[in-house]
Amino acid sequence: MAYFDRLVLQRQRHLKWPALDRLEKLLMLLCGAALLGFSGSTLIDILTRTLGYPVLSLQEITSACFVYGVFIGAGVASRRNDHLYLTAVADHLTGRSRFAVEILTRLVVLAVGCSMVWYGWLNFLAGFSAYRMPSMLPIAYLYAIIPLSGALIALFSLEQIVNGCRRGFAGFDEKLDPEPVL
Secondary structure, three states, X not given: OHHHHOOOOOOOHHHOOHHHHHHHHHHHHHHHHHHHHHHHHHHHXXXXXXXXXXXXXXXXXXXXXXXXXXXXXXXXXXXOOOOOOOOHHHHOOOHHHHHHHHHHHHHHHHHXXXXXXXXXXXXXXXXXXXXXXXXXXXXXXXXXXXHHHHHHHHHHHHHHHHHHHHHOOOOOOOOOOOOOOO
């Protein structure tokens, strides 16, 4: 299990609550599983089509793995400051101006997360009136991840806003901590 502990980045540790580290680790594993499912189902789809025996349900699996991987990845990347985060401006500022830009940036990301929750939920509910072929499952299962991803993005933005207000946004470890090699 210690191997999987390396999935949680130590970069900008002062902006993270240790209680959410397990969630980040779980999200990274789920994102990896979705990527593996996407790649595997694409490979099998190509092989079966080449052999002349296409399996149509593989396209549904491929698209579901892709959509879930993208939205789970967006959620976890917001905690890791790898997605939906503009650093170029804030990194060159200090003092109150940096604080203001950091807060504003995270408030924008928080608004995006809340919008994803609201509009993703509406989209999810509307998805029960359309069906995927050939399984005839409601397309809502594909949309279910959108409000969840928005909730994760909002949670991680709030985490960074609270910790940034308490400890400051410019961390001593920002430039020193390289990404782990897996």
